Amino acid sequence: MKHIIKIITLLVAISAFWIGLLQASVIPSSHTWLLPIYFIVSLGCYGLLMVGVGLMRFPTCPQEALLLQQDIVEAKDFLKQKGVDVGGSD
């Protein structure tokens, strides 16, 4: 099944539920009419929230850059001894 069809199915199910609500008028229909807007707004909020949380908790590793520099020095020493040409470039 195409993935987009799964998503469309989900959206159709939600719409069906909404139309059901409209028909059954369990809650006042003026409220029901606004539900899709709430849905879109909350989807947007979810997106922004996830990006925000992701940014705040973005894992960084400054110590890794230092360790890498040590590894580079070590590797260069070894390779120079073995006659590999590691000088000059960059």
Added chain:
Amino acid sequence: MEGQQKNKEKNKYSIIVPTYNERLNIALLVYLIFKHLRDVDFEIIVVDDGSPDGTQEIIKQLQQVYGEDRILLRARPRKLGLGTAYVHGLKHASGNFVVIMDADLSHHPKYLPSFIKKQLDTGASIVTGTRYVKGGGVHGWNLMRKLTSRGANVLAHTLLWPGVSDLTGSFRLYKKSVLEDVISSCVSKGYVFQMEMIVRASRKGYHIEEVPITFVDRVYGSSKLGGSEIVEYLKGLAYLLLQWSAIRNISSDK
């Protein structure tokens, strides 16, 4: 435990590294791979796209040090793209597992043992390195780069439900047969290719595991992320949304 030890001896890992003008980095990378993979049978396959900076000369010198059976140079005449570089390397791989990683030292070979261990413990078809969990991380990105990365990730997870946390990372271990299967159906280029690989593998129902890795952005030169990359990403996302998933793929399997 003993069974694991046995497996370790039987398995062979082919590490495919595409290069273009990486004469210094590839030497450092090879040293670090040999340093961190001591009791494992492996080979390094360098796919060089005709670098003008003498990368291939360095490879030949490294072959003198480590042996021509451990470091294989499989060059191509010119720049032909990342996806085909893996296909090319794969043709020459003699291991039953394949590791793909970048040559620019943003992927550190010290994580290779954890990939191998994870695969042995779980029997996974793919082990993918992830930067976005505890123990992982990124160094060298500015706020804009982080923001784009997070936005792209939330978008992809909301739309594609991929089941892995790092879609565009490219430090991965595959069972050879699985890589051959997945790569044959991929058409994207650049880093969208990495996303397509993992999404397709996930939809085909392959067992995917993750290990944390750190990513130190390349020391020399800057990695670009401009408007065109974002457009490419969105196109890739739309393309993957319109692809057939699991059941169809398996039933139409040649």
